[in-house]
Amino acid sequence: GCPTMSRAMGLAGLLLGLVLVPAVLVSTSLRHGGRRTEAEPELSDWELAADAVPEDSLWPLPQWVRTYPRQLQLAPGRFQLVHGAGSSAGPGCGLLQDAFRRYYEYMFGHSRTWGRRPLAARAEPELLQLQVVIEAGDPGCDRHPQLASSEAYHLSVTEPVAILKAAEVWGALRGLETFSQLVHEDDYGSFLVNESEINDFPRFAHRGVLLDTSRHYLPLKSILTNLDAMAFNKFNVLHWHIVDDQSFPYQSIYFPELSDKGAYSSNLIYTPNDVSLVIEYARLRGIRVIPEFDTPGHTQSWGKGQKDLLTPCYNGRQPTGSFGPVNPVWNTTYDFMTKFFKEISSVFPDEFIHLGGDEVDFSCWKSNPEVREFMKKQGFGIDYAKLESYYVQNILDIVSSYNKGQMVWQEVFDHKAQLKPDTVVQVWMANNYAHELSRVTGAGFTAVLSAPWYLDYISYGQDWKKYYSVEPLNFSGSEKQKKLLIGGEACLWGEFVDATNLTPRLWPRASAVGERLWSSSNVTNLQDAYKRLTNHRCRML
Amino acid sequence: AENEPSWKTPCTKLLVYVSTPGCDGFPSLDSKESYKLSVSNGSMLLSAETVWGALRGLETFSQLVGRDENGTYYINETEIVDFPRFPHRGLLLDTSRHYLPLRAILETLDVMAYNKFNVFHWHIVDDPSFPYQSSMFPELSKKGAFNAMTHVYTASDVRTVIEHARLRGIRVIAEFDTPGHTLSWGPGAPGLLTPCYKGDTPSGVYGPINPVVNSTYQFVTSLFQEITTVFPDFFLHLGGDEVDFTCWKSNPEIRAFMKEMGFGEDYKKLESFYIQRILDIVSSLGKGYIVWQEVFDNDVKLRPDTIIHVWKENSMQYLNEMANVTRAGYYALLSAPWYLNRISYGQDWIEAYKVEPLNFEGVPEQKALVMGGEACMWGEYVDVTNLTPRLW
Numbered sequence: 058g059c060p061t062m063s064r065a066m067g068l069a070g071l072l073l074g075l076v077l078v079p080a081v082l083v084s085t086s087l088r089h090g091g092r093r094t095e096a097e098p099e100l101s102d103w104e105l106a107a108d109a110v111p112e113d114s115l116w117p118l119p120q121w122v123r124t125y126p127r128q129l130q131l132a133p134g135r136f137q138l139v140h141g142a143g144s145s146a147g148p149g150c151g152l153l154q155d156a157f158r159r160y161y162e163y164m165f166g167h168s169r170t171w172g173r174r175p176l177a178a179r180a181e182p183e184l185l186q187l188q189v190v191i192e193a194g195d196p197g198c199d200r201h202p203q204l205a206s207s208e209a210y211h212l213s214v215t216e217p218v219a220i221l222k223a224a225e226v227w228g229a230l231r232g233l234e235t236f237s238q239l240v241h242e243d244d245y246g247s248f249l250v251n252e253s254e255i256n257d258f259p260r261f262a263h264r265g266v267l268l269d270t271s272r273h274y275l276p277l278k279s280i281l282t283n284l285d286a287m288a289f290n291k292f293n294v295l296h297w298h299i300v301d302d303q304s305f306p307y308q309s310i311y312f313p314e315l316s317d318k319g320a321y322s323s324n325l326i327y328t329p330n331d332v333s334l335v336i337e338y339a340r341l342r343g344i345r346v347i348p349e350f351d352t353p354g355h356t357q358s359w360g361k362g363q364k365d366l367l368t369p370c371y372n373g374r375q376p377t378g379s380f381g382p383v384n385p386v387w388n389t390t391y392d393f394m395t396k397f398f399k400e401i402s403s404v405f406p407d408e409f410i411h412l413g414g415d416e417v418d419f420s421c422w423k424s425n426p427e428v429r430e431f432m433k434k435q436g437f438g439i440d441y442a443k444l445e446s447y448y449v450q451n452i453l454d455i456v457s458s459y460n461k462g463q464m465v466w467q468e469v470f471d472h473k474a475q476l477k478p479d480t481v482v483q484v485w486m487a488n489n490y491a492h493e494l495s496r497v498t499g500a501g502f503t504a505v506l507s508a509p510w511y512l513d514y515i516s517y518g519q520d521w522k523k524y525y526s527v528e529p530l531n532f533s534g535s536e537k538q539k540k541l542l543i544g545g546e547a548c549l550w551g552e553f554v555d556a557t558n559l560t561p562r563l564w565p566r567a568s569a570v571g572e573r574l575w576s577s578s579n580v581t582n583l584q585d586a587y588k589r590l591t592n593h594r595c596r597m598l
Numbered sequence: 599a600e601n602e603p604s605w606k607t608p609c610t611k612l613l614v615y616v617s618t619p620g621c622d623g624f625p626s627l628d629s630k631e632s633y634k635l636s637v638s639n640g641s642m643l644l645s646a647e648t649v650w651g652a653l654r655g656l657e658t659f660s661q662l663v664g665r666d667e668n669g670t671y672y673i674n675e676t677e678i679v680d681f682p683r684f685p686h687r688g689l690l691l692d693t694s695r696h697y698l699p700l701r702a703i704l705e706t707l708d709v710m711a712y713n714k715f716n717v718f719h720w721h722i723v724d725d726p727s728f729p730y731q732s733s734m735f736p737e738l739s740k741k742g743a744f745n746a747m748t749h750v751y752t753a754s755d756v757r758t759v760i761e762h763a764r765l766r767g768i769r770v771i772a773e774f775d776t777p778g779h780t781l782s783w784g785p786g787a788p789g790l791l792t793p794c795y796k797g798d799t800p801s802g803v804y805g806p807i808n809p810v811v812n813s814t815y816q817f818v819t820s821l822f823q824e825i826t827t828v829f830p831d832f833f834l835h836l837g838g839d840e841v842d843f844t845c846w847k848s849n850p851e852i853r854a855f856m857k858e859m860g861f862g863e864d865y866k867k868l869e870s871f872y873i874q875r876i877l878d879i880v881s882s883l884g885k886g887y888i889v890w891q892e893v894f895d896n897d898v899k900l901r902p903d904t905i906i907h908v909w910k911e912n913s914m915q916y917l918n919e920m921a922n923v924t925r926a927g928y929y930a931l932l933s934a935p936w937y938l939n940r941i942s943y944g945q946d947w948i949e950a951y952k953v954e955p956l957n958f959e960g961v962p963e964q965k966a967l968v969m970g971g972e973a974c975m976w977g978e979y980v981d982v983t984n985l986t987p988r989l990w
Contacts, residue, residue, distance in 0.1 A: 517940045518979070553944065558987030598983065 141188030263544030265294030271301035272551030290571035314362035351413025381421020632681035684970030688717030694724030695977030741785035775837025805845020839890035
């Protein structure tokens with residue numbers, strides 16, 4: 058069972074009004090479902106509450122935590138989250154105002170009885186406020202989070218007021234999440250928090266979740282719920298793989314036919330309003346939205362609404378009627394992409410756009426006489442990887458001209474396209490990914506790791522452990538190289554995922570990735586993680 | 599428009615004709631679920647021998663009704679003759695590893711009906727928790743449930759499940775698994791479980807039910823007296839799986855008993871001794887029983903109409919087990935290839951679909967002893983947050 062710390066995640070009435078469970082004994086090893094050796098006796102016996110320490114509920118584990126036995130009491134009717142003196146942010150900071158209300162709800166919201174009767178005097182001193190002090194001259198209230206944003210914070214919980222200091226509002230958001238994890242209810246329903254001091258910052262700056270809204274459309278609600286869950290785990294990037302072969306739900310302003318003809322149906326689309334909503338909802342949680350418009354492969358759905366974009370495949374001299382990747386030899390392709398990415402660059406405020414570039418099947422190109430002719434003219438021989446690179450380089454130039462940075466899948470690097478120096482390469486192929494990380498960073502490019510974190514690959518049992526046990530920097534390279542690995546992304550591809558199963562499939566498994574990317578490299582103890590993760594999961598519900 | 603179908607006379611009635619009464623009864627293993635559905639111009643008729651067949655037919659009828667782009671409901675002229683290949687088509691839910699709120703169980707029953715399942719195998723208690731609120735032994739759930747106030751099934755809850763199931767032609771077979779899988783029984787029934795020993799002293803840990811003391815059998819008799827009244831189905835599932843002998847071996851009283859009975863070092867004989875007594879108790883209460891395959895594997899003396907539940911999956915070995923069980927003349931239920939809790943990536947429904955329960959060496963009379971099977975959703979990693987998308 059889960060203690061009363063549950064927060065609403067917007068899902069239909071889950072575990073409402075549960076009471077703290079005194080002790081739970083789980084039997085070792087014996088259970089149905091297969092060989093006995095699967096169970097891990099030392100992890101399946103655990104007891105709640107009795108000797109629990111405040112750190113037992115922190116996820117991800119902060120860089121530096123000190124908690125003390127002395128507890129402070131919080132009265133929901135009186136406790137306030139406020140801007141502290143000297144903060145560069147004040148009541149005009151919408152982002153923080155919103156966060157204050159949200160975190161207040163998370164901490165006290167489910168409680169119904171407070172406020173009706175004056176509290177009897179208690180032994181513990183009362184904590185009246187959490188003061189939030191933003192230290193940088195420009196707090197960032199109205200900006201969008203960026204790769205270089207500061208997410209560090211310092212939290213000091215002592216009576217009568219707790220102080221949360223952060224350089225920018227992004228750090229304050231992280232600190233509020235941590236503070237809310239420290240507040241707990243005792244057996245009598247009183248809200249308490251241990252005196253603590255926390256100094257925290259993320260180990261990696263890019264900590265993302267990939268959602269795929271093409272294989273299955275995801276209603277807005279699903280995406281927003283997921284952003285809430287990401288914030289609970291201090292993720293800061295939503296990699297929105299928004300279109301692909303199967304469907305094109307993105308409603309383009311310049312090219313409305315793309316979704317008119319390419320979406321699964323006219324109601325399974327993301328209007329400009331929807332997109333703004335997602336971006337703003339994410340921003341208020343310190344989450345960047347990096348859209349991915351994957352080309353030249355993975356583009357079947359684009360061809361429905363944009364004639365002559367895709368390469369017609371041939372059988373001998375006859376077109377077969379089917380189409381392949383984006384046609385790299387026609388000028389119209391680049392005219393289209395120029396206009397299209399102009400729109401994308403203005404709709405999505407993040408500095409980066411993901412351009413895909415993965416899994417390009419060359420067979421259609423090879424079959425097309427015009428393409429073969431072009432290959433000859435360009436002197437590419439029969440090396441279609443060169444044609445792919447030719448295409449990709451053109452797109453990179455187009456996107457650069459809009460002052461956007463680019464993220465690409467690893468094939469773009471592997472096939473030797475000429476990348477801009479700040480292109481981010483996403484390593485996804487599971488086979489020998491450490492080697493790939495060495496190569497990418499060795500060539501001087503920034504990398505993001507996803508290969509061991511394809512969460513769509515479900516398996517029986519506690520697979521969170523294998524995600525947790527990944528050490529991203531376990532590859533050969535210099536100190537300088539290792540700095541080029543800026544983080545990672547948990548990917549939930551949508552072939553077998555839609556709104557009916559997204560949330561339970563992604564969480565809390567993605568939480569393992571969240572801690573790996575935030576916490577220090579020496580936080581690796583599975584037993585301790587299990588304790589904290591079980592508490593964290595109940596809280597997320 | 600040119601290609602519009604010609605709508606025949608609008609249908610206003612589906613006539614349902616049932617030949618044998620039984621509205622107020624409970625479905626059973628022998629219930630006839632066959633039906634005939636005839637949809638033609640001007641008349642729609644669903645005829646079945648029993649109400650249970652009518653339920654199956656209604657489900658099929660509802661699947662035939664379509665809606666066109668204009669929103670018009672239509673149905674094609676159809677003739678269907680249908681009956682189940684196997685009479686026992688079950689689903690197991692485990693409410694001990696994780697408590698499942700009532701609405702999760704009721705929702706599952708709804709979806710079972712969409713899929714013509716007709717048995718809800720309620721694995722209601724086990725090691726981790728005892729959510730069944732017993733009227734005779736209230737301490738069992740008071741001390742054994744995850745939370746005695748919220749994570750229990752009251753008598754009213756149980757009645758609700760049974761009736762919700764009945765209205766869908768679904769039998770509820772409760773499983774009170776013993777002598778193993780009973781840790782949660784201990785706190786509410788002191789003296790029931792075997793105290794394990796470390797040398798000469800009790801270690802403080804407990805094992806399976808203690809088979810050598812009379813109090814055990816008195817307790818079990820009383821408990822099953824209650825259970826047989828609460829659950830109307832003819833069958834009870836008595837478990838009997840995965841009994842770990844280490845604790846029994848460590849207990850001096852039990853060792854003495856083994857000597858007394860001349861069982862030697864063969865603890866399977868002790869297990870059989872216990873189970874035989876349980877089976878007798880349950881029989882005397884007028885119920886039939888289903889047991890997990892170990893009970894058969896360990897040579898327990900069983901009544902001829904025992905149903906053996908085959909669950910061990912070891913690279914298709916289960917087919918051998920099916921052959922062995924039926925060759926010995928017992929009825930068999932298949933679950934081994936259908937442990938749906940063991941999730942894997944991709945379209946794993948295909949593996950489950952490809953299973954052919956009768957693919958074992960045996961004469962037709964043996965094959966006729968296969969009653970059907972059950973999809974199992976064990977609860978180690980399942981609760982209300984993920985049950986439905988994991989199961990369906």
